[in-house]
Amino acid sequence: MPKNIALLTAFLLIAILIAAAGTLQAGDMHIYINGQDYFDKFETKLIDGCLMVKARSLADILGAEINWFKAIKTIHLKKDDTKLKMMADNPYIQVNDKTYKTEHQPTMLKGSSYLPLKEVIEHLGYLYQENGKDIYINKPSSYVKGISWQKSGQQLLLELDKISPYRINKTDDPKKIVLELDQTALSPDFKDDLSNKNFYLKIEKVANRARLRLSIISKYPIPFQRDMGIDEDGNKLLINFLPSITAIDWKNNRLKITANGDMRRPEILLLQNPKRMVLDIPGLMLNNFDLNIEKNDWIEDVRVSQFKYDPVTLRVVLDLVEDKQMELVQDNSSNTMILKPADLSEVRDLKFENSILSFITDQSTNPDLFFLEKPDRLVINLINTVRGDNFPDKIDVKGELITAVRTAKFNEETVRIVADMTRESAYKLEQKQLSNGKFKHIIKFENGFNKLVLTDSTTKTDISFDFLRQANYEVKRLSYPDRLVVDIQGIGGISQEELPEPLGLIEGIRIGQFSSEPQVSRVTFDLTDYHGHKVISMNPDSSINITLIKGAAEPVTGKNVIVIDAGHGGFDPGAIGPSGLKEKDVTLSIALKVQSLLESEGYDIVLTREQDNFISLKERVDIANEIKARLFVSIHANASNSRYADGTETYLAPDKPAENKLLARVLQRELSNSLKRKNRGILKDNFYVIKYTEMPSALVEVAFISNPHEESLLSSDFFLEKAARAISKGIKSYLDNVRQGDEGVDE
Template identity: 40%
Template sequence: MSNFKKYILLVLFVSFLIIFSQGAAAQNKVFFNGEDITEQVKLASHKGELLIRARDLANLLDADLTWRAAIKSLKMESQSTSIKIMQNNPYIQIGTDALRTKAGLQLIDDQAYIPLAKSIEAFGYLLEYQRNKEELYIFQPETTISDVSWQEDGNQLQIKMDEISPYRVLHSEDGRKITIEIDKAEIDQEFSDNISNNNYYLKVVNVPDRALLRLVIKSRTPIPFQIDGGVYEYQDSLVLSFLPQLKNIQIANNNILQIEATGEIPTPKTEYLSEEKKMIIDIPSIVIGNFNLDLKENKLIENIKVSQHSLDPVVLRIEAKLKNGDIFKPLKRTNNKLLAFKAGQRSEIKDLKYKDGSFSFSSSSALNPEIFLLKSPPRLVMNLYHVNRGSGIRDELSVKNSQIKSIRTARFDDQTVRIVADLNELTEYDLVEEHKEDLYYYQLNLKNKFAKIKTKAQGDYQYLDILMDSKADYEVKKFNYPDRIVVDFKNTRNNLEQFKAIKKTSLIKEIRSSTYQLEDKEVTRLVFELNDYYSHQVTNYQNGHGIKIALAKDYLNQKVKAEKKIDSNLIVIDAGHGGFDPGAIGPNDLEEKTPNLAIAKKVRYLLLKQKQRVLLTRESDEFRSLQQRVNFANNKKADLFVSIHANSFNNPQSGGIETYYNKANNKNRFLAEKIQDKLGRSLGIVDRGIKESNFYVIKYTKMPSALIEVAFLSNYHEARLLKNKDFQQKAATLIVEGILDYLAENGGN
C-alpha cells in the first residue's frame, strides 16, 4: 500500500474517532415527569454535556420548532417562552438574556442536538441527577413560592406557596442560619424579599441538579429554633415559629424603665446586687435580636448590658448599673409585650403566717426576695428590698414544727426588711408567687422530708405507711409491666438514705427512690415494685402528714387482676421526618429519619405480638407532611398516636430522653408519663421528663398522643447510640411497655 493511501486511511480513522467522541449516544437514563423516556428520545454527549435531539424536546414540550438551514439556527417556542441557538455558538438566547453552554448546538447525522439541561430549564422545568448522574429526572414545578414574609411582629416566618411540597428545615450549629429546602419548587416572577432587615438576610438559591429551591436566612444573632416544634403547616403555607426578640429598652417618662419585645414576655427573674449597685433581669424564652437602647439623660441608670445568657434553656439577661443603688419595682402589666420598672416605690408587706412547713405574706407590689441559708446556727434568711412592714408583721412568730423553731422579722437597713426562719437543720426551699386582686402573695415552702416509712400486713391487706415532716403534696399512681405503685412528692427532699432498709413483704418486691422531672419541676419519686397486684386504696392520717396505701392480698380479688387484659386497639406510630426531609443530622452524619423509622418498625413488631393493630405513617424512607400524618391518624380513627423523633440542640453536651404532650386532650399527659416512665427509668440516658408542647402532630390528632425525643443526635455519644440496633431495640421495647401500661389502665381513645 502506498504511503498516500496509508495517509488517507489514517485521516479517515482519526476523523471517525473525533466524530464518535463528539456525537456518541449518551448512556444516561432520562425520566420526564416520572416516566422513563430514554427509548423515546435521541441523546448524545459532547464536551461532557448531555444533548437531546431538538425535535424530540419540542415534542415533549409541545413546542413549535423552526430551523433556518442557511445560518444553521434553531428557534423553539412554547407558550410565553422561546429560545434561540446557533451552531458554533455556545450561547442559548432566552428572551433578552443569554446563557452559556459547553457544547452549544451540534449537528449529528444532519439532526440538530441541543444541551438538554440548559434548554429545559429555560422552559421552567426542574432537573435532578441521581445515581452518580446516570439518571436524569425532569419535573414540572409542583409549587410556586409567591411570598415569604414576617408574621406576628417578626415571631413567625410564613412561606406562601401553591401547595405544600416536600421540604426540610436545617439549623446551623451556631444557630445563626436556617435553611429551608423545598422540593420541586420555583419562585414566582413577582416574588420580592420581605424578610431582610437589620438583623436578618434572605438568600434564594436554585439548586438546578437537585430540583429544589433553597431559602437561606442568616441572622446576626442566634435564632433558637426547634426543628420538630418550630415548623407548622397552615393551609398552603409553611410557618416557622421563632421565639420573640428583644425590641427596645428605654427610660420613659417619670424615670420608668421599659423593656419591649416582639412577642409575649414571660415573667422575669430579677436580682439586686447591693454592693455592686446592679440590677439583673433574666427573661426566659426571649432572643437578644436587633434592639434599640435609649437611656438618654437620667439620674438612675449608668449603663445597661444585654446578653444571651443561655440557649438551653433560652434566657435573655439585662444588667443595669445603677447610679445610686435605687431599687426598681415592676409595675402592673397592661401589655404582655412590655415590662416596666419604676424606682423609689416602697411596697408594704402584711399578714405573715405559718402553716405546715411554709410561711406566707402579702405585698402591695411585686417583690424580688433575696434568699440564702446560714449554717451556724441553721437559718433561712429572706431579704425584701424597699419595703415597709404593715399590719400582721410581728417581730417573732412561734412555730411548732420539726423543721422550724421560730420566724423573726426586723428592718435590716433603710432599704431592707429581713425575715429569718430559725431551723433545726438546713433544708432546701421553694418560693411561690401569686398575683390576684392587686396584691402579690408569697409563700416560702421548706422542702418536706420523710419522717418514717414502714410496711405491715394486717388481714386481707399489706400496708405502706409514709409519714412526712409536714403536710404532703403528693400523687399516687399505678404502673404496669412490671406492676408498681409510684408516689410522686412535690417540694420534697429525698432523705431516704437516713433510713434503715425498709422491710419487704410478699407483695412488695423492691423499694427505691429517685428524682424525676414533671413538667419541668422536680419531684421526689418513691417506687414500690410489686410481686403481684390486685387493687389498692389510699388514705391520709395525721392531718395529711401521713399516707397509708393498702394493697389487697386476698386472692378472691383475682377478678381485678383479670381486668388488666388489653383489648386490641389501633395504634398509629409516626416515624418523624423521612425522604427529602432528613431531620436533624448528627456529628456522625446520621440523619434523624433513619433511627426514627428503625425504632418505629420495631415498635410495630412488638405491638403486633401483643395483639394490637398497628399502622405506620411511613413504611420506608419517604416524605410525609405534618398534615398528611395527622390526617392519616384521624381518618383511620386511631386509638393512640405516638410520634418518634431524635432531639438536637446547639450545645453538644445537651442530652437525654423527653416526651411531649399537648394539653388539648387530658389523656395526653397520662400517655406521655407512662412512656417517659419506662424510658427514663431504663434507657440509660438522662431523664429530662415530660413537657407540654404545641407540636403539630400531637396538637391536631384527635386521639391521645405523645411525641418522644429518644435521644440527642447533636450529642456525639447519643448519636452513636441511636445508630446502634441494640439501643433501638431497647428504646422500642420501653416505648411499647409504656403504651401497654397506658392501655391496661386507660383503654384506648
C-alpha cells in the same frame, strides 16, 4: 455536466454534515431525568459541540405530544401547558405566545429531526445542569412564590405552589438557618419581603438537583428551634421563631421591656459593687431592639445579652444608682414586662405552723420562688429586702414534708429563705395586706384544692380538678336522680364559693365532707342527663379529669388503632449528630420496635412511615385523623446549639383535652425511669403533628443527638430497644388509666 457537479456537491455536503454529527455511545455520558439515567433511551448526536436529541425519543421519554409538519419542516411539541414550535434550520423557537432566539437550531439528519436538548428542556420548564459528561434534568414539582414576615417578626411565611420535600440543614452558625426545598424552583415573580436591617436572604440552586437552598442570615442569633420551628398551612411553609426582644423604654418612672411574643417571668438577682439588677428571661432571644432610656434617678445603664441557648435565656442587666431599688410589676400584657422604683423593705415574723410558711414585709413584694434538687428544697428570694430584728437563721421542723426552714442574707438587699423538703411538692403563694398596712405572705404546703374548671362542647362536658399535690380519689355515678360524685381523700378547704357555675350536662354542684377519718371531701355534680363518663387521670394524681359524654357514642372505626410517627425521613434527615448519626434513622428504628412490641400483645399499630421516605406534616396528621386512631405518638431525637444539652422530654399541645396531658405524663415517666437520662419534664408547644391530630397525642424527644455521649447511646440498638419498651409501656399505662364509667348505682 453542471447538473452532475451540483448533485456531487450536495452529496459531499450531506456526507460532511453526517460525519460531523458524532454518535454518542453508552458510557460516554449519562442523562439523568429526576434522578434516573435515560441516556440509552435517547437517540443523540453531538453537532458543533451541542448535544442534539431525536425529537421523537425526547417526546416519548417526557410523555409529550409531538407533531411533524413535513411541508413546512416544523415540529410542535406540547407538554402540560407549554407548547413549543420549531422549524428546521431556523434559530427561533416559539413558546406558547412568545418567541425566543436560540443558540442552536433544529436539524434534519437522515430524515429525522434533532433538537438542541438544553434549550428545549429549559423552555419546557425543566432545570438543566451539566457536570462533566453527566447531564441532570429535573422537573420542579413546586415553585416558591415569595417569603414574608408574619406575627410581628415571630414567623416567616414561604408561599409555594404546593408542599414539596423540605429540610432544615445543620449549621454551626446560630445566626444562620438553611432551608432546602427539593424538586423546587424559584417562581419568575418571586417576592422577597424578608430582607431588612436585621435579616437577608441568600438563594442558591443546588448543583445537579432541582433544589433550592434558602439561607436566612441575621445580625443576631436566630431564635429557631428545629423540631418545633416548621409548620404547614395548605401550600405554605411557616418557620416559627421564639419571641425576641424589640424595645426597652424608660418613661413616666417605669422601665418597660417589650417583645414580639409572650414573655415568661424572669429570674431576678441583685448584685453589688457596682449595684445592678439582673433579669434572666426564659425563652426570649436577642434581636435588634430600640433602647430609649431617659436620664433618671434610678437606672444609669442597660445591657442586654443572650445568656444561654439551653435553655434559651435572655439576660438584661440594669446598672442601678446606689441606694435605689427597682421591682417587677405584674402586667396583664404578655409581651411586656414592667419594672418600677421600689423602697427597701424589711421582713420579719417568720413562722412555720400546720404546713404553712409565713412572713411579713413592710412593702408589697413579689417573692421569687424556685425549686432545687439534690437535696430537694424550695428557695424564696426577697429582692429589695433586709432582715428585721430577731429574724431567725433557722426553724427546726419535724414534718413529713418540711424538715427545716433556713434563712440568710444573700446579699445587701436580698433575703433568702430555704425550706428543706423530703420530696418535691406543689405549693401555693398568697399575699394579703394587713390592717396596719404591712403585707403577710403565706406559702401553703399542705395538700389543698387549687381550682375546678368546667368546659363544654357539642359532644361532651369536661370536669377538671387541680390540687396542690397528689390525692387519692374515687369517681362514682349515682342514679335516681342522675349525678356523679367525686370523693377526694386528704383535701380540705373547698368552699361552695370557689365552685364554678354549672355548665353543659351539669345543672348543679354541691360540696361536703363525706368522712372525717380519713378526711374525705365529696363533690356532687347533679346531671341533666347521663350517657357515660371517662376518668382520664392516674390514681393518685394532682389533677382529676372527667369527661361526661353527650348522647349515644358513635362507633369509632379506629378505636383500637395506635399511630406511631417516626419523625423526619427521606429528604429530611432531621438533626445530625457530631459523628453523622441521622435523627430519621433513630426515629424509624424506635418506631419499628414499638410496632413489634405492641403488635405482639394484640394492639393494632399504624406507622406514618415504614421506610426512609419523606412524609409531610399534614400527611402524618391525615393518616391518624382519617382512621380515627385511638392514640398518636410522635418519636424524635432532640438537638441543641449546646453540645452539653442532654436528657429526655415530652411535649403536648396547649389547650388540648386532659387525655393529652395524661399521655405525655406516662410517656415521660416511663422514658425517664428506663433510660436514666436527665428528666427535662413535660413541656407545651404547638408542634404541628400534635396540634392538629384529633385524638390524644404527644411528642417524645428521646435524647439529644447533638450531645456526643447521647448520640452514642442513640446509635446503640440496646438503648433504642429500651426506649421502644418505655414508649410501649407508657402507651399501655395510658390505656389502663383511662377508665370508662360504670353503670349507675343507688346510694
